[in-house]
Amino acid sequence: MSQGIHLSLTRRLAAVAAAIGLGLAAVLVTAVPASAHDELLVSDPADGASVEALPEEITLTFSAFPLDEPGATIVEVTDATGTDLTSGDPIVDGTQVTQALEGAATGVVSVLWKVVSSDGHPIDGEFTFTVAGGDPTPSATAPAEPSDTAEPTADDSTAPTDEVTATPAPAADGDESSPALVWTIAVVVLAALVAAVTYLIVSRSRRDRRERDLAQGRANAATGGDQRPDQD
Incomplete structure (x- = not known):
């Protein structure tokens, strides 16, 4: 009987261990992918930046290594009229x-x-920057005489470009889950499962002990009680 109880307890523990493994796997499978995808960290020119002329190239820096496979990376750069400004294929390094x-661009x-x-997992995004060069020249008319009340013309206004600040391009995916949060959830689930297993083991052990005591009592009753040495 003791062997049967031990075998039953072993099977229960194996089942509980399997449940713990499945529970942790479910947590990690559903939570980790939300934070596993790469993201665009910064670009040069930055999103919203203002430059004097179209740069010779743009650079995108990611949080991990994008796959360097033909056709896996696509970069499209166009001006305000939709003209393609790219030269050749993008290079992954x-x-x-x-x-x-x-080419040249303005705006x-x-x-x-x-x-x-x-x-x-494929990811994508977009951003813009402004080419400030190439302002049209003033029309060939008689220059206006300066006056105290004269307002600045559009050609004299350069303040808006000075206020633009370069900021990192936004992440392509909307997933913002932190790996720390993922592991916190996993630890909480593991702690709950361990507590449940501990309770099950302690309860089962107490129940087996009571069953053994009852069985021993019945055995003693059947044989006439405990055998004690004769007393003088």
Whole structure:
């Protein structure tokens, strides 16, 4: 009987251990992918930046290594009229993607990018920067005489470009889960499962002890009670 009880308890513990493994796997599988995808950390030019002329290239820096496979990385750069400004294919070097540019542009330049994350998940995003050069020249008319009440013309206004600050491009994915949060959830689930297993083991042990005591009592009753040495 003791062997049967031990075998039953072993099977219960194996089942509980399997449940713990499945529970942790479910937590990690559902939570980790939310924070595993790569993201765009910074771009040069930065999102919202203002430059004097179209740069020779733009650089995108990611949080991990995008896959360097033909056709996996796409960068589209166009001016305000939709003219393509790219020259050749983008180059992946570690965590950086570089796209050469050509031509001239004035005004807002749009950048659309798409890469395959290191975990195989495609991510994409877009940002803009402004080329401030190439302002039209003043018309050939008699120069206006300066006056105290004269208001500055559009050609004299350069303040808006001075107030633009370069900020990192936003992450392509909306997932902002932190790995620390993922492991916190996993630890909480593990602690709850361990507590449940401990309770089950202690309860089962007490129940087995009572069953053994009852069985021993019945056995003693059947044989006429405990045998004690004769007393003089």
